[in-house]
Amino acid sequence: AQKVTQAQTEISVVEKEDVTLDCVYETRDTTYYLFWYKQPPSGELVFLIRRNSFDEQNEISGRYSWNFQKSTSSFNFTITASQVVDSAVYFCALCWYTGGFKTIFGAGTRLFVKA
Amino acid sequence: DAGVIQSPRHEVTEMGQEVTLRCKPISGHDYLFWYRQTMMRGLELLIYFNNNVPIDDSGMPEDRFSAKMPNASFSTLKIQPSEPRDSAVYFCASSLNWYYGYTFGSGTRLTVV
Numbered sequence: 029a030q031k032v033t034q035a036q037t038e039i040s041v042v043e044k045e046d047v048t049l050d051c052v053y054e055t056r057d058t059t060y061y062l063f064w065y066k067q068p069p070s071g072e073l074v075f076l077i078r079r080n081s082f083d084e085q086n087e088i089s090g091r092y093s094w095n096f097q098k099s100t101s102s103f104n105f106t107i108t109a110s111q112v113v114d115s116a117v118y119f120c121a122l123c124w125y126t127g128g129f130k131t132i133f134g135a136g137t138r139l140f141v142k143a
Numbered sequence: 144d145a146g147v148i149q150s151p152r153h154e155v156t157e158m159g160q161e162v163t164l165r166c167k168p169i170s171g172h173d174y175l176f177w178y179r180q181t182m183m184r185g186l187e188l189l190i191y192f193n194n195n196v197p198i199d200d201s202g203m204p205e206d207r208f209s210a211k212m213p214n215a216s217f218s219t220l221k222i223q224p225s226e227p228r229d230s231a232v233y234f235c236a237s238s239l240n241w242y243y244g245y246t247f248g249s250g251t252r253l254t255v256v
Contacts (some may be wrong), residue, residue, distance in 0.1 A: 061242045071252075073234065075244030119186065128199050129241040133186040 030055045032122045034134035041110050042142050049105040049137045051120030057081075060124040062096065062103045067136070068116040079103060110141045149235050149248035156255055161223040164251045166235030167216055174241055177210055177220050178234040180250070186234075192218065193241075225255045 031054040041047045053062065064076040077087060079096050087094045091108045107114050117138045123131040148167040156162050168175045177189040190200040195212045203210070207226070212218040222229055232252050236245035 063244055065244075065247075071232065072249050073236075073245075073247040075246065078242070078244050080242070123242060125241070130199075131188060135185050 030057075030122055030124060030130070030132055032120055032132055032134035034118075034120055034137050036137045037135070038138045038140065040140040040142065043112060044109050045141075046106060046108050047110050047139065047141075049107075049118050049120075049139065051103045051105065051134060053101050053103065053120070053122045055101075055122060055124055057124045057126065060122060063121040063123065064094065064103075064105050065119045065121065065133075066116045067119065068113075073119070076105075107139075110139075112141050112143050115139055115141045147235055147237050147246050147248035149233075149251050151251060152249060154251060154253045156225055156253070158226055158255055159224045160255075161221065162225045162229075162253060162255075164220040164233050164235075164253070166218045166220070166248060168218070168235070168237030169246055170216065172237035172239055172246070174238040175212060175218050176234075176236040176238070176245060177218070178236060178247075179231045180234060181231045189220070189233075222253075225253075227255045230254050 033052045036050055060081045062079045066074045066076055077094055084096050093106045095104045117136045119136045120134040121131055150165045173194050176191040179187050179189055187202055189202045190210045191198055192212045208222055210220045230253055232250045234247050234250045236247040238245045
């Protein structure tokens with residue numbers, strides 16, 4: 029069965045520290061998509077990135093970077109030089125198609141960045 | 144574009160009352176999703192529509208829940224009768240396609256007392 033595990037429930041760092049949020053997924057499908065979303069204290073969910081199962085290239089966007097490794101079924105998210113505004117809950121999600129598509133979200137990792 | 148618009152932002156109702164949540168998706172997005180978020184169960188997909196047609200409602204918890212999408216720019220999620228365990232944040236989201244990232248609305252925080 030498909031599964032998304034975000035083992036880190038909460039992480040607390042001091043501003044300017046680098047932090048990596050882990051995401052491990054399980055699926056038997058060969059075609060799937062992985063996502064990261066951010067939920068700041070205001071409550072809305074913001075899409076950050078999508079990766080398909082055939083594209084293992086890492087991606088960097090400003091202070092954010094993502095490392096996708098099929099060999100370990102992981103899609104980790106690193107924030108470099110964290111800032112207070114990065115404080116949020118971050119969700120990893122897995123989407124696949126089997127006669128209709130399904131999406132499941134991980135439980136989320138709450139990140140506290142202290143000034 | 145104003146994004147996905149949900150109303151109301153907050154709703155407090157008494158047990159047994161009917162509750163209607165509303166959503167306006169982004170124009171041109173063919174997919175619309177209703178999610179529920181609780182501390183215990185996290186984010187759960189309730190139902191999704193493709194081109195206004197309900198495709199998968201397997202996440203709808205009970206017959207008390209119903210959703211409609213009468214046109215491409217409007218959807219409702221109705222709970223009748225409401226119960227305290229329905230208290231949650233309900234999100235509407237839309238997307239160009241099922242494998243694209245979703246744009247979420249601000250959510251409706253529902254409290255049933």
